[in-house]
């Protein structure tokens with residue numbers, strides 16, 4: 001093997017790159033930084049061990065994943081890629097809240113529209129008039145022990 005055909009890993013580790021080098025497909029010589037960051041965070045022997053433990057068809061993805069994790073850890077030494085995951089999870093939570101709020105508003109407006117279209121007599125029936133959802137047996141109701149529910153509001157509006 002000539003020097004020009006060594007993979008980025010073997011070049012960095014100053015060793016001969018064997019024909020069946022496990023790192024060569026995932027750390028090409030034209031991208032030395034990719035191996036440098038993964039090597040800095042995981043260590044060359046750990047990268048090799050991880051790749052050896054998984055099927056060949058999953059190794060490219062694993063190498064990409066290690067590269068991403070290493071780059072994130074170098075950019076953000078405290079949180080690494082967990083910082084990005086937390087940000088994305090927070091975005092999901094915010095969006096879910098927004099969606100729930102919008103669906104509740106939609107349901108409210110739909111109910112209001114339906115109530116307006118019905119006869120005045122029927123309108124009384126759709127109005128909420130007390131804690132009927134508690135059930136009639138208030139003696140052993142678990143919910144009545146909760147101080148937040150003392151004002152008899154449905155749980156969604158506390």
Ligand SMILES: [Zn+2]
Pocket residue numbers: 006007008009010011016017018021022023024
């Ligand atoms: Zn190599």
